[in-house]
Amino acid sequence: MKRNTLVLSVLVLALSVATFAGDIKGKVSGVSGASVVWVEAIPGKTFPAPEKHPVIDQKGLMFHPHILATPVGTTVEFLNSDNVAHNVFWTSISGNKKLGHNLGTWPRGEKKPFKFEQAGVAPLLCNVHPEMAAYIVVTPTPYFAETDASGNFTISGVPDGKYTVTAWHEGAKNQSKPVSVTGEATVDFTLTK
């Protein structure tokens, strides 16, 4: 009897945890290449800044990675692995020019950190090589995902609730949709330029 009670309790607990941490799945179509999908800010809820510092590298006259999605409060480190001089700047974050910033010049091989305190998309540029471009998608919550080659995505660990989910792709218009998560939810996007 005791054993049955224990098994039942574990089952209920597991089910309740599963209910609290669901997935948002879906597909982004209409565009080619990677997109980023995230859950918009949740009123009354804040999240600690991630301890991990992702790196944006400049190598072979290209930014690596081309798209970096990371939650607000993240410190991103910028590295130049090339033997030519580079620079990193962004003119705005999601169109807000007050958030534009220029990291200037720093020694090659060294990392220069910058903490992104505002959510939005920062289009990275290099003032020496105008063809270089990359994007840092600073998400308001830690619930985000990057699409695979087919446009599919899964945002894991989203608590049950009602949210607004936004999809972004470089060169396309953002699209937001409401979604209700109860264990698992599906939302698809068709982006246009």
Added chain:
Amino acid sequence: MDSVFGKRLCSLLVGLAIVAGLVLLLPKKGNAIPAFSRQYGTSCSTCHVDFPKLNDFGKAFKDAGFKFPKDDETYLKVPPVMLGAPAQKELWPKTIWPGTIPGLPPIGLRMNNFFQVVGRNRGRFGAYSAPSSIPQFIPRTDFETGLFSIFTAGNFGSEIAFWVDDDISVAGGNGNGGLGDGYLKFVNIGRFMKLPKDSLSLRAGQFELDLPFTQARSYNLSGYDIYQQANIGAMNSMFSQQNVNNGFAFANVAQGVELSGGHSYGGYHYSIAVVNQNTSGVDQGSNNSAYVPSATGSNNGGVGFASDSNFKDIYGRFAYRFNLERDSASRNDVQAAGPMGPRDHTSLRLGTYYFYGRSVQRYLGLTPAPASASTVLTAREPFYRVGGDFNFNYREFNAYGLFMYGRDHNLLPVDSTGALIPLPISTILPVGFFHGTAAKFSGGFIQTDYMPLPWFMATMRWDSVNASADRINGLAGSTAGSFNSPFNSTRNRFTPGVQFLIHANIKTSFEYQFRPQQAVLVVTDPVTGLPVATNPFRTNAATVGLEFVY
């Protein structure tokens, strides 16, 4: 509204409308993708400020033999084709040293078009029309196709660089442009002698001399006057004549070899070139000798050429560029570390150059008495050009200039009695030459460029050439109908201009040239009895250029 203000506003609006119209009419798509852009997948502006003007990185790229100064292979988006595995090097000399060729044919094309308006003077030229001849005419407005050029450049591995450019078409004609530069450059051959890096390179072929400021790859619509100055001595019999007919000009290409070293983006730079001399002897086209093979190919006996002399002209240049950044690491780097990103250095370059050559003229003459047999006399006229230059750069402002002094020896023909023979030689045959008054000229230019925006550059240049022989020759010519002779010994030209980059590879330029005064009418001065030019005028010209490379 104030009428003056209204007119200015109208002028401004018309100007803006023209610029806007020009921009709207031009293609919208396409980035700069000439030869190197394609290879490295990068924009023209990686190497150029305002093509073809090089920035500091572009200078380093050129110095390194058309490749990135370090780790070139990591930047190539199109891998080179191997002409042998690298391990073949271990077999040498029992195998050919392995090299590479670019993965894509590194071809760039350049085309430009012009529109020109010349000052209000064409009516004056009618006075010089010879009977039954076509009236002299300078078009008041003119659309003109410029150069359509092909250029190819790159690196064959083992630090061997190449460059070939050819004007396929000039002014709408086919194949009349000819070869510009065509050379191989063996970069950093000093490494075989354990010399410091980049201290010795060798270039061979046909090339523009290592001029302080390039003419062949100039971004200006009009050339530098002093570079086009050939020294033609005074030929007017009213003046002391000069037997100087030296067509050499710095704008000309040279054939030969050149040793060079250093960097053009900082520190020292030198070059020493040995090139063909300027002669009036048998040119290749007139080479009919059965004993001298021709360079023109199989029907003419294969590869060879008629040579007029074993003597070669010599050109030398030395310059030192002081990068003026405070931070030593930045000062010695290819580009300076600015607070808003890498940029060109604040710098001052000082340089000097010297050209020594012989201008050869040949005459039908006589051997000295008593033999007095017919012979060919050769006047090997020594000449030199010497000068200095500076180039100052501060952020978006660039000022540079050059001074040149030219001197030709002047060998005057004498007859068997030692008396000077009036020029041009006609009935009396010379037996030798006598050193007369040297033919000299001097001059130069100063130019300032200002780029307030990465796509907009304002330029201002002053060209000045002082050559009394030019004026004298012009006066002599004017009696036979010349309408383009300089009025003064010094020809000044002021050329303000603007250049707009529509894309990194498309540019429109405008220049207004305040030309030198020219003589219209020649009368005889009643006091001196010498010809005097009157009614001077200036054929100022406004030129618009539209250029693209791809």
